[in-house]
Amino acid sequence: MGEQSKSLSELGLTAGSGREVRVTGLSVDSRHVKDGHLFAALPGSKVHGAEFVPFALRMGAAAVLTDRDGAAMIRDQLGDVALIVAEDPRQTLALAAALWFEVQPQICVAVTGTNGKTSVASFTRQIWRALGLEAVNLGTTGVEGAWEAPLAHTTPEPITLHRTLAEAARNGITHAAMEASSHGLDQRRLDGVSLTAAAFTNFTQDHLDYHASLDEYFAAKAGLFGRVLGEDGTAVINIDDARGPDMLQIAESRGHDILTVGRRADAALRVVSQRFDPTGQDLRFEWNGDAQQVRLGLIGGFQAENVLVAAGLAIASGIEARDVFATLPKLTTVRGRMQLVATRENGAAVFVDYAHTPAALETALKALRPHTMGRLIVVYGAGGDRDKGKRPLMGAAASDHADVRIVTDDNPRSEDPGAIRSQILKSDPDAIEVGDRAEAILRGVDALEPGDTLLIAGKGHETGQTVGDTVYPFDDAEQASVAVAALDGRVA
Ligand SMILES: CC(=O)N[C@H]1[C@@H](OP(=O)(O)OP(=O)(O)OC[C@H]2O[C@@H](n3ccc(=O)[nH]c3=O)[C@H](O)[C@@H]2O)O[C@H](CO)[C@@H](O)[C@@H]1O[C@H](C)C(=O)N[C@@H](C)C(=O)N[C@H](CCC(=O)O)C(=O)O
Ligand SMILES: Nc1ncnc2c1ncn2[C@@H]1O[C@H](COP(=O)(O)OP(=O)(O)OP(=O)(O)O)[C@@H](O)[C@H]1O
Ligand SMILES: N[C@H](CCC[C@H](N)C(=O)O)C(=O)O
Ligand SMILES: [Mg+2]
Numbered sequence: 001m002g003e004q005s006k007s008l009s010e011l012g013l014t015a016g017s018g019r020e021v022r023v024t025g026l027s028v029d030s031r032h033v034k035d036g037h038l039f040a041a042l043p044g045s046k047v048h049g050a051e052f053v054p055f056a057l058r059m060g061a062a063a064v065l066t067d068r069d070g071a072a073m074i075r076d077q078l079g080d081v082a083l084i085v086a087e088d089p090r091q092t093l094a095l096a097a098a099l100w101f102e103v104q105p106q107i108c109v110a111v112t113g114t115n116g117k118t119s120v121a122s123f124t125r126q127i128w129r130a131l132g133l134e135a136v137n138l139g140t141t142g143v144e145g146a147w148e149a150p151l152a153h154t155t156p157e158p159i160t161l162h163r164t165l166a167e168a169a170r171n172g173i174t175h176a177a178m179e180a181s182s183h184g185l186d187q188r189r190l191d192g193v194s195l196t197a198a199a200f201t202n203f204t205q206d207h208l209d210y211h212a213s214l215d216e217y218f219a220a221k222a223g224l225f226g227r228v229l230g231e232d233g234t235a236v237i238n239i240d241d242a243r244g245p246d247m248l249q250i251a252e253s254r255g256h257d258i259l260t261v262g263r264r265a266d267a268a269l270r271v272v273s274q275r276f277d278p279t280g281q282d283l284r285f286e287w288n289g290d291a292q293q294v295r296l297g298l299i300g301g302f303q304a305e306n307v308l309v310a311a312g313l314a315i316a317s318g319i320e321a322r323d324v325f326a327t328l329p330k331l332t333t334v335r336g337r338m339q340l341v342a343t344r345e346n347g348a349a350v351f352v353d354y355a356h357t358p359a360a361l362e363t364a365l366k367a368l369r370p371h372t373m374g375r376l377i378v379v380y381g382a383g384g385d386r387d388k389g390k391r392p393l394m395g396a397a398a399s400d401h402a403d404v405r406i407v408t409d410d411n412p413r414s415e416d417p418g419a420i421r422s423q424i425l426k427s428d429p430d431a432i433e434v435g436d437r438a439e440a441i442l443r444g445v446d447a448l449e450p451g452d453t454l455l456i457a458g459k460g461h462e463t464g465q466t467v468g469d470t471v472y473p474f475d476d477a478e479q480a481s482v483a484v485a486a487l488d489g490r491v492a
Contacts, residue, residue, distance in 0.1 A: 035060030098192030113201030123310035139179030155184025197316035300367035336460025354460025374451030384415035395428035408440035
């Protein structure tokens, strides 16, 4: 796409002067501006992007998109550079990015919710792939499926998002399932994506470092149905969640087709019962009242909800329900989500899970109980520079649902790791405190007796421990196998 250029009107933009300019690319960061680019000077959480306009102009920007405040800051600096003033420049940028990159996979679906987005997006992609469709999922674990690539964010900013979708479409990928993070929705990153269906998993506390209140956090998520999903789209909603009915109402008011999931008697995809064993579960469910039974090779009761939400998205994408259900036994664990990573010689199992919210920790621990005859041991911590309110709630969840708890570090970032641990320990005072995560895992593995289970929570698929600005290589799954090998006298 190197030499391409487009006029402002081809990008749906109008300069204040009415002048038509051709641009050679889009940038949201002045440091990435190239000759002829449109620079989106966005109002930021720390600084207004308009501060960087002089630099963007030196880099060759041909047009600037900003809001009224930004325009007031830069009007006399622009010379003959085109100025586009928008009410909501983030949304305008998202729509322009969609037009710039031109194509996206024919079927795109998105999933929001506090927990379960990566799992649902991966399961949806796995269902499509099992039916021979070219499909990817995009989110926390990068681009996965027919094509693999890392992504810096769960929901990338619109330029990266549309570049990725266009590259996928040009390489023959017809189906994409993406995660819609609350940050991404709040910042309109997905507003240019044309969605066939969208899903809601659940809503509990997270990210109150970013959103001013739980209501604002919910409103951001609700934007997926209230704004992004078009009126002809299908809304797949978990109505068991306390906020499910609110989301349902929003979707109904937009005229979406509705597909409900849950245990409630009126759910279209209804969980009837589950039977757990060491390698997975048998799931009985109903589809519009018709009984179905499938074997799932997945640990954790909550995975059945995620699987049915994914099945709902696949049905909404135009596939026969019967064909969708036939693929479910083939679904495999998502990396770092209830992943069995090691087993001790005495049979005790070690799981890694990405539970990093109070509700996720509770869910993950409760999910392991039916698979555990002995004690449930957990190694956990909480991230630095993130929602501080989560910390005592995570302590309470662990103390309520695990028999032995080891509190350790999980990406302390710029904070004092000891201070984070003590905020957790306030509500889990009997937990053992071991700051060093590798040592904490070793202690957890060492404590395992026959019939016990160890859950290592919080980092899932992550491959680093961020302390200050430094990311040290760290992988929970690898540390668990090293610990088991060391203690059982085997080579890792
Ligand atoms: C908190 C947050 O989401 N910030 C996003 C936001 O930046 P901001 O408004 O805070 O930026 P700012 O620092 O105030 O700067 C304002 C503007 O000036 C620009 N700038 C800044 C410096 C410069 O030299 N030149 C320049 O042009 C910036 O690009 C920005 O547009 O807008 C930027 C441009 O779109 C994003 O890159 C940035 O994401 C940052 C990198 C980020 O880390 N976001 C995380 C928290 C995030 O989005 N996470 C979610 C949630 C994951 C989950 O569910 O757990 C995700 O989807 O990954
Ligand atoms: N349906 C669910 N209900 C409750 N907890 C869940 C559910 N699905 C997953 N979890 C828990 O949340 C953790 C994260 O799951 P997943 O990565 O799928 O969520 P996510 O929404 O993508 O998270 P993130 O916002 O960090 O990207 C899991 O490891 C598990 O502990
Ligand atoms: N996307 C989430 C992941 C948190 C994972 C946990 N390991 C942590 O660092 O807090 C966040 O950035 O809040
Ligand atoms: Mg995710």
